[in-house]
Amino acid sequence: xxxxxxxxxxxxxxxxxxxxxxxxxxxxxxxxxxxxxxxxxxxxxxxxxxxxxxxxxxxxxxxxxxxxxxxxxxxxxxxxxxxxxxxxxxxxxxxxxxxxxxxxxxxxxxxxxxxxxxxxxxxxxxxxxxxxxxxxxxxxxxxxxxxxxxxxxxxxxxxxxxxxxxxxxxxxxxxxxxxxxxxxxxxxxxxxxxxxxxxxxxxxxxxxxxxxxxxxxxxxxxxxxxxxxxxxxxxxxxxxxxxxxxxxxxxxxxxxxxxxxxxxxxxxxxxxxxxxxxxxxxxxxxxxxxxxxxxxxxxxxxxxxxxxxxxxxxxxxxxxxxxxxxxxxxxxxxxxxxxxxxxxxxxxxxxxxxxxxxxxxxxxxxxxxxxxxxxxxxxxxxxxxxxxxxxxxxxxxx
Ligand SMILES: Cc1cc2nc3c(=O)[nH]c(=O)nc-3n(C[C@H](O)[C@H](O)[C@H](O)COP(=O)(O)OP(=O)(O)OC[C@H]3O[C@@H](n4cnc5c(N)ncnc54)[C@H](O)[C@@H]3O)c2cc1C
Numbered sequence: 001x002x003x004x005x006x007x008x009x010x011x012x013x014x015x016x017x018x019x020x021x022x023x024x025x026x027x028x029x030x031x032x033x034x035x036x037x038x039x040x041x042x043x044x045x046x047x048x049x050x051x052x053x054x055x056x057x058x059x060x061x062x063x064x065x066x067x068x069x070x071x072x073x074x075x076x077x078x079x080x081x082x083x084x085x086x087x088x089x090x091x092x093x094x095x096x097x098x099x100x101x102x103x104x105x106x107x108x109x110x111x112x113x114x115x116x117x118x119x120x121x122x123x124x125x126x127x128x129x130x131x132x133x134x135x136x137x138x139x140x141x142x143x144x145x146x147x148x149x150x151x152x153x154x155x156x157x158x159x160x161x162x163x164x165x166x167x168x169x170x171x172x173x174x175x176x177x178x179x180x181x182x183x184x185x186x187x188x189x190x191x192x193x194x195x196x197x198x199x200x201x202x203x204x205x206x207x208x209x210x211x212x213x214x215x216x217x218x219x220x221x222x223x224x225x226x227x228x229x230x231x232x233x234x235x236x237x238x239x240x241x242x243x244x245x246x247x248x249x250x251x252x253x254x255x256x257x258x259x260x261x262x263x264x265x266x267x268x269x270x271x272x273x274x275x276x277x278x279x280x281x282x283x284x285x286x287x288x289x290x291x292x293x294x295x296x297x298x299x300x301x302x303x304x305x306x307x308x309x310x311x312x313x314x315x316x317x318x319x320x321x322x323x324x325x326x327x328x329x330x331x332x333x334x335x336x337x338x339x340x341x342x343x344x345x346x347x348x349x350x351x352x353x354x355x356x357x358x359x360x361x362x363x364x365x366x367x368x369x370x371x372x373x374x375x376x377x378x379x380x381x382x383x384x385x386x387x388x389x390x391x392x393x394x395x396x397x398x
Pocket of ligand 1: 141
């Protein structure tokens with residue numbers, strides 16, 4: 001590489017700017033119709049953002065990753081990340097949309113042609129919601145390969161028995177992707193084998209062995225417990241090959257990490273914008289509080305972290321799109337974005353002093369929501385363990 005080439009490459013990567021400016025602009029325009037009061041009202045009522053999801057669907061944003069032949073817009077993952085980043089930067093809540101994006105990926109990559117033809121166009125149009133993903137179980141938590149939900153073969157398909165916990169939006173979704181063991185753990189060579197993925201029609205199963213109970217929670221995530229009791233599901237509910245479901249989920253994890261990292265980055269931008277504005281306006285001891293280093297430095301640190309997260313997300317999505325292995329990069333981007341978000345949320349809360357607790361400022365609600373990024377969909381502890389044990393080759397604990 002010549003010196004000139006090197007210099008121009010460097011300046012190119014340093015001047016990140018806003019990629020996908022048209023998409024960013026359109027997302028901002030949609031989000032402008034859903035101000036903070038819309039979200040706080042939903043939060044108080046623990047209600048679902050029906051109008052917002054419809055607006056996103058009508059604008060084609062939730063079908064960004066669905067190929068055009070199935071009615072979507074077939075955009076790259078980076079574009080989907082930009083959509084999520086902008087939704088969150090506008091102060092809106094992306095969770096109901098992000099799930100649809102990455103759950104759909106399992107059907108797209110591993111579903112049969114018939115499943116794709118049957119579901120993807122209707123998901124793209126908004127006729128069907130695929131927003132529930134049942135992985136976590138009460139007794140096994142992060143140790144997913146130990147899940148106890150069982151799917152046993154029957155004359156017409158499978159019979160499901162078991163329980164999921166924290167399944168978001170199960171009450172507001174038409175379809176749910178469920179992970180269940182089809183071969184007992186002690187009968188498979190590798191613990192990731194013998195687990196299968198099923199696409200369940202929630203409406204058809206309710207009252208026939210499927211029960212959903214809401215969980216009262218700190219954030220408005222429509223979390224539920226899901227119970228399967230001798231639930232009969234058809235054979236064509238199986239996605240891909242029996243026994244390979246955990247591998248399919250691992251396949252989709254990098255995209256999930258990047259999309260949720262982009263959301264964390266967007267929310268970080270919201271906190272920084274809100275906090276810096278308040279720090280300029282609030283006068284105490286005869287000067288703006290933003291003139292104090294105690295207020296400035298945490299905000300500057302959070303900004304620096306947001307820039308790091310931005311670059312890391314771009315690197316990870318670029319590698320994903322190039323078809324390169326990118327698990328480590330996805331994890332790193334997700335970790336830096338989640339930690340940066342929490343620091344920004346804390347700095348914004350501290351900047352607002354007592355008013356941070358007043359609901360009308362929306363800081364306490366966003367602060368509660370921000371905390372989730374360090375726990376779900378993956379805990380930052382598990383990311384650290386992965387980096388330690390896979391990248392740094394330290395002894396395995398799991
Ligand atoms: C609001 C909300 C929405 C959610 N939505 C969904 C959903 O839609 N679908 C779904 O399937 N799940 C969902 N989850 C569950 C979420 O993915 C889990 O809570 C998360 O993965 C952690 O699992 P756990 O709560 O069982 O924690 P545990 O596994 O019990 O772990 C508790 C703590 O110990 C740490 N820990 C465990 N093992 C290790 C280790 N080896 N090394 C270091 N630390 C470790 C964990 O990181 C965590 O901090 C949701 C959770 C919440 C709170």
